[in-house]
Amino acid sequence: MTQQQPMALPPYHDVVHAQWVDYNGHMRDAFYMLVFSYATDALLDFIGLDAAARTARKRSVYTLEAHLLYLHETRQGARLRVDTRLIAYDAKRLHLYLEMFADPHSAPVAVSEQMLLHVDTRGPRAVAFDSDVNQRLEALATAAAVLPPPAHAGRVIGLARK
Amino acid sequence: MTQQQPMALPPYHDVVHAQWVDYNGHMRDAFYMLVFSYATDALLDFIGLDAAARTARKRSVYTLEAHLLYLHETRQGARLRVDTRLIAYDAKRLHLYLEMFADPHSAPVAVSEQMLLHVDTRGPRAVAFDSDVNQRLEALATAAAVLPPPAHAGRVIGLARK
Numbered sequence: 573m574t575q576q577q578p579m580a581l582p583p584y585h586d587v588v589h590a591q592w593v594d595y596n597g598h599m600r601d602a603f604y605m606l607v608f609s610y611a612t613d614a615l616l617d618f619i620g621l622d623a624a625a626r627t628a629r630k631r632s633v634y635t636l637e638a639h640l641l642y643l644h645e646t647r648q649g650a651r652l653r654v655d656t657r658l659i660a661y662d663a664k665r666l667h668l669y670l671e672m673f674a675d676p677h678s679a680p681v682a683v684s685e686q687m688l689l690h691v692d693t694r695g696p697r698a699v700a701f702d703s704d705v706n707q708r709l710e711a712l713a714t715a716a717a718v719l720p721p722p723a724h725a726g727r728v729i730g731l732a733r734k
Numbered sequence: 735m736t737q738q739q740p741m742a743l744p745p746y747h748d749v750v751h752a753q754w755v756d757y758n759g760h761m762r763d764a765f766y767m768l769v770f771s772y773a774t775d776a777l778l779d780f781i782g783l784d785a786a787a788r789t790a791r792k793r794s795v796y797t798l799e800a801h802l803l804y805l806h807e808t809r810q811g812a813r814l815r816v817d818t819r820l821i822a823y824d825a826k827r828l829h830l831y832l833e834m835f836a837d838p839h840s841a842p843v844a845v846s847e848q849m850l851l852h853v854d855t856r857g858p859r860a861v862a863f864d865s866d867v868n869q870r871l872e873a874l875a876t877a878a879a880v881l882p883p884p885a886h887a888g889r890v891i892g893l894a895r896k
Contacts (some may be wrong), residue, residue: 595785596855601797602771606764624759635763637891639801660893667893685891693758726890729799729847731822731829 579711586609596646611654746773760807773816860896
């Protein structure tokens with residue numbers, strides 16, 4: 573296969589909505605995951621698995637696993653940016669690393685690591701990516717390969733690791 | 735300290751709401767986290783850190799980290815049950831393991847592992863649990879200690895581990 577030119581995914585932008593704020597006055601933990609979920613949708617659109625293609629091709633993408641690390645509180649109205657990178661992929665799976673930024677912090681306010689599975693919705697059953705999608709994945713992976721290593725990937729939860 | 739009698743947390747119950755369903759006809763990944771977040775709130779109420787106590791004592795609990803493993807799809811209207819157990823705790827932190835069940839599956843449809851931090855909201859800064867809360871934590875941990883080991887704790891995300 574021809575080496576794909578690097579292709580960077582544009583950041584996903586959102587804002588902390590009033591209904592996402594909990595009793596602390598901060599965005600509730602689950603709504604960080606919702607923003608990451610929307611950012612993942614944007615990646616699917618970008619690689620050619622948008623809603624129209626999913627319907628036409630009988631394809632979808634399921635989340636197998638998601639890890640979230642919370643680094644700073646964010647308040648209602650804060651503008652959010654999510655940078656999503658493809659850490660790795662195989663014939664049917666995507667391993668993503670997502671960083672969420674919010675004013676006034678220069679470092680991420682949260683990061684997420686996710687594993688997604690490509691499925692044929694007629695099963696549903698796991699199925700290999702189509703070749704056009706695979707080419708875009710290769711281009712995304714090429715772009716991600718030059719970035720500094722993810723600061724918070726591969727984490728295990730446990731008290732002993734304080 | 736006197737050994738506390740085991741005290742089991744009642745399950746948390748919910749239902750898959752229409753606005754939680756995504757393009758697949760399944761509950762979106764982020765709303766599993768919302769249900770787990772509500773189940774965690776129920777645990778906080780149970781140990782004496784309900785809304786009134788949080789306000790009166792200037793205390794709160796922040797989520798430091800959350801890991802989610804998705805095992806089965808769930809559809810709109812499905813009745814959900816979350817069993818929450820305290821795996822471990824120290825002076826300021828809780829390590830929880832939550833299992834979500836939904837008809838018609840006898841095994842969990844999702845599990846989550848979480849680390850929470852007890853804070854004094856006047857900082858905010860990490861602070862030790864008050865003694866009455868600590869006694870309830872001891873009672874919960876005693877109840878959890880007799881359960882079978884968590885089936886899906888300590889996970890790392892990665893393609894090589896297929």
